[in-house]
Amino acid sequence: MTDKSQPANHVDMTVNLGGLQLKNPVCTASGTFGYGLEYEEYFDPAVLGAVIVKGTTLEPRPGNPPTRIIETPAGMLNAIGLENPGVDVFIEQYMPELRKRGVTVVANIAGNTVDEYAELARRLDAVEGIGALELNISCPNVAKGGLQFGTDPDMVYQVVYEVRQNTKLPVIPKLSPNVTDIVVIAQAAQSGGADALSMINTLMGMAVDIERRKPVLANVFGGLSGPAIKPVALRMIYQVYQQVKLPILGGGGIVSARDALEFMMAGAxxxxxxxxxxxxxxxxxxxxxxxxxxxxxxxxxxxxxxVGIAH
Ligand SMILES: Cc1cc2nc3c(=O)[nH]c(=O)nc-3n(C[C@H](O)[C@H](O)[C@H](O)COP(=O)(O)O)c2cc1C
Structure with missing residues (x-):
């Protein structure tokens, strides 16, 4: 029987990402779209599946000194260092605006310790309008926390487990590609109680200024993003899809619908x-x-x- 309420060529674009209901599968990646409000002159952020907002920490962070961004062939290196105004400003200033506009919000959190992740989860759990928590356990640009959590399966388990105990929201750890076996990390996140996986974060890289004869980035190392990392992202998503029973939020170098289709067919x-x-x-x-x-x-x-049709 056909559904008479829908036009013949209607496509159901809705997606359930570990309990987070999205009107379509397209989200903006953390740190690249601010809080969504900055892009309102281009389009209404409420049309997106979700806006994954800039990484939030307990206290405000100034980030790293410049140079923090440089272009590379088919991508860029960034070492922003999680500059953000802190969780209180996010909750008090940005969330009311996002709620008013009906934006599906995924908060992205980062801590220096497991307790800080748990505290952030507790604080955000009570905030109306947040759809899910993405855990940045994979930032290559900060001295403490970040990558050190995301590359050790025991730490991944612990962070996810503690966050899980402190929130009813869907928990989506964001995996680092800077590991030997991504499946082991994904399995640790699953055991810790993750509802979905976000992958991948940036690949660690660097560049050298040949006139100064020094690294270009003040932080020396930065995260490589953009089309250069797409094949790596696809490979990792394909591997994890086969071994782990969690929905995947896939990204890394998407610059067209064609790219997005590749990610979905690989398992996102x-x-x-x-x-x-x-x-x-x-x-x-x-x-x-x-x-x-x-x-x-x-x-x-x-x-x-x-989803996963390429397998
Ligand atoms: C300037 C910049 C800032 C970013 N900030 C964050 C962040 O705060 N938290 C996070 O989890 N990922 C952050 N990322 C990583 C992106 O969300 C994304 O995972 C990565 O860039 C790969 O996707 P892309 O190639 O489409 O950019 C940042 C990336 C860039 C380029």
């Missing part, structure tokens, strides 16, 4: 777009339309039917 239930937004702020909308168009052309009525 939803996608995140980061560096591509710096080139074209309308990109997330184009990807939503491109996914719809592909589905219509191929007679697909539910976008989720594409």
């Amino acid at each position: 239930s939803a996608v995140s777009i980061g560096t591509g937004i710096f080139v074209d702020p309308y990109l997330p909308c184009q990807v939503i339309e491109g996914l719809q168009e592909y589905a219509r052309q191929h007679g697909i009525t539910r976008i989720t039917d594409l």
